[in-house]
Amino acid sequence: MDAISDLEFFAVVAKAESLREAAQHLGVTPPAVSKRLVVIERRLGVRLMQRTTRRASLTPEGELYLVEGAKVLEDLEILERKVAGAQAVPRGILRVVATLGFGRKHIAPALSAFARTYRDVELQLTLTDRPVNLVDQGFDLQIRFGDLPDSTLTARLLAHNRRILCAADAYLAARGEPQTPRELAQHACIFIQENDETFGTWHLRSGAASEKVKVRGPLASNDGECAVSWALDAHGILIRSLWEVAPMLQAGTLRPVLPKWQLPAADIYAVFPTRSNLSAKTRALLDHLLGVFEKHRRSLDGNWHA
Numbered sequence: 001m002d003a004i005s006d007l008e009f010f011a012v013v014a015k016a017e018s019l020r021e022a023a024q025h026l027g028v029t030p031p032a033v034s035k036r037l038v039v040i041e042r043r044l045g046v047r048l049m050q051r052t053t054r055r056a057s058l059t060p061e062g063e064l065y066l067v068e069g070a071k072v073l074e075d076l077e078i079l080e081r082k083v084a085g086a087q088a089v090p091r092g093i094l095r096v097v098a099t100l101g102f103g104r105k106h107i108a109p110a111l112s113a114f115a116r117t118y119r120d121v122e123l124q125l126t127l128t129d130r131p132v133n134l135v136d137q138g139f140d141l142q143i144r145f146g147d148l149p150d151s152t153l154t155a156r157l158l159a160h161n162r163r164i165l166c167a168a169d170a171y172l173a174a175r176g177e178p179q180t181p182r183e184l185a186q187h188a189c190i191f192i193q194e195n196d197e198t199f200g201t202w203h204l205r206s207g208a209a210s211e212k213v214k215v216r217g218p219l220a221s222n223d224g225e226c227a228v229s230w231a232l233d234a235h236g237i238l239i240r241s242l243w244e245v246a247p248m249l250q251a252g253t254l255r256p257v258l259p260k261w262q263l264p265a266a267d268i269y270a271v272f273p274t275r276s277n278l279s280a281k282t283r284a285l286l287d288h289l290l291g292v293f294e295k296h297r298r299s300l301d302g303n304w305h306a
Contacts, residue, residue, distance in 0.1 A: 004072075004073070004076065006040050006043075007065075007069035007070075007072060007073055008073065009026070009036060009040075010037075010040065010048065010062075010065060010066065010069065011066065011069065011070065011073070012025050012026055013033060013037060013049070013056070014049070014058060014062065014066045016056075017055060018055045018056060019033045019034055019037075019051065019056055034051070037049065044061075044065070046059070046061040047059050047061065047062075048061055048062035048065055049062050088279075088280035089120065089280060090118050090120065090121050090279075090280045090281040090283075090284040090285075091120035091121060091280075091281060092120075092121065092122065092279075092281055093121075093122045093124060094121050094122065094123050094124070094140050094141070094281045094282065094285060095124045095126070095138060095139045095140050095141075096111065096123065096124065096125050096126070096139065096140065096141045096142070096143070096285070097125075097126045097127075097128065097132050097134075097137075097139045097141075097142045097143070098125065098126075098127055098142070098143035098144075099127065099128070099129050099143065099144070099145065100127045100128065100129050100223065100224070101223075101224040101225060101244060102143065102145075102241075102243060102244075102268070103125065103127040103143065104127060105243075105244075106243070106293075107125065107143055108125060110288065110289055110292045111123050111125055111285075113288070113292070114284075114285055114288045117288075118281070118284060118285075121281050121284070121285075126139070129222055129223075132144075134153065134271065134272070134273055135152075135273050140272065140279070140281070140282050141270055141271070141272050141282055141285060141286070142270070142271040142272070143158070143268065143269070143270060143271075143289075144268075144269055144271050145161070145241070145266045145267070145268055145269075146264070146265065146266055146267070147265075148269070148271065152273065152274055153271050153272065153273060153274060154271070154272055154273070154274045155269040155270065155271045156269060156270045156286060156290065157267060157268075157269055157297060158268045158269060158270050158289055158290065158293040158296070158297070159243070159267065159268040159293040159296030159297055159302050160267050160268075160296060160297060160299060160300050160301060160302040160303075161241050161242055161243050161265075161266050161267055161268050161296075161301070161302045161304070162241070162242050162262075162263070162265070162266065162300070162301040162302065163239055163240065163241050163242070163263040163264070163265075163266045164239070164240065164242060164245070164256055164257075164259070164263065165184075165237055165238070165239055165256065165257040165258050165261070165263070166231065166237070166238055166240060166245055166248075166249065166254040166255060166256055166257055167231060167234075167236065167237045167238065167254065167255060167257050168231060168232055168233070168234040168253065168254060168255070169252070169253075169255060170234035171188075171231075171234040171235070171236060171237070172255060172257070174234070175187060175188070177257065178237075178257060178258060179258075180211075180258075181202075181204045181211035181213045181258060181261060182211065182213060184202065184213050184215050184237065184258075185213055185214060185215055185216075187215070187217075187236065187237050188216075188217045188218060188235060188236035188237070189202075189215040189216065189217035189236050189237050189238070190217055190219050190220070190227050190230050190231055190235060190236045190237065190238040191217060191219070191220035191221075191227070192220070192221065192222070192224060192227050192239070192240075193220055193221060193222040200214055200215055200216060201213070201214055201215070202215055202239065202263075203263070203264055204258065204261040204262065204263060205261065205262050205263075206260050206261045206262065211261075217235075217236050217237075218235070218236070219235055219236065224240065224244060227240070228240060228244065228245065228248070231254060232248070232253055232254065237257055239263060241266050242301055242302055242304040242305075243268075243302060243304045246304040246305045249305075250305060267302075268293070268296075268302075270286055270289055270290075272286070
């Protein structure tokens with residue numbers, strides 16, 4: 001008997017109420033179960049179960065063998081599924097969810113290219129800035145910004161992305177340019193709803209120094225494009241990701257504000273439910289997206305200027 005077979009055998013015996021019940025599950029006689037258990041214990045040099053005529057109970061060593069053995073069996077199952085599924089053909093419905101602006105500008109074109117290659121995959125893209133529960137809402141893959149809120153999910157970094165403070169020249173000429181984070185409290189600020197900015201508190205850091213500033217302003221929206229258009233119209237100072245405003249910074253229509261201060265990271269991830277193996281269609285899309293955004297993982301700001 002090999003060690004893997006012994007682990008599988010012991011898992012059945014340990015979960016049964018008695019050796020007789022285990023024998024019924026295994027399709028053998030109770031003496032055969034008892035004999036094999038003795039052989040395993042001799043090989044390991046420890047007693048795994050305390051047995052009576054009516055029932056059996058695990059020793060501490062038996063508990064360890066059962067728990068750690070279950071991990072070994074699970075790892076083996078994962079490995080075999082990966083190997084068996086390596087040649088699986090991506091097909092079927094693949095549901096993807098992304099944020100409105102980034103999804104429209106970057107994910108939709110990436111999916112278009114993917115669809116040309118994988119004709120048997122039916123893509124369904126949902127764009128929303130509302131919180132999403134992947135499992136409950138039946139999505140296969142989410143494109144999200146920032147750290148994972150749920151340990152039952154797995155994330156792969158697609159692109160580095162930095163957020164910055166920016167404003168139009170006309171606004172800064174009229175109101176002056178803040179020199180410290182605290183001076184932001186004296187300025188008109190534009191808010192993106194459903195983010196931290198909704199509550200009027202901005203967090204900035206420069207080296208070991210950090211500032212939490214309460215700000216206010218006349219305009220707020222849940223749509224990033226609206227907020228950017230208001231900044232371009234010189235209504236105030238805005239926090240926005242480089243992926244969106246880099247062209248405007250290059251063109252000079254927007255200018256960085258407090259460039260030595262950093263905002264919380266907004267790196268971009270592909271997120272999917274943690275499971276023993278990914279379907280061929282999800283793995284294919286993940287590999288495709290990693291290729292599309294490869295250049296944006298080479299620098300900490302995502303190199304969105306390029």
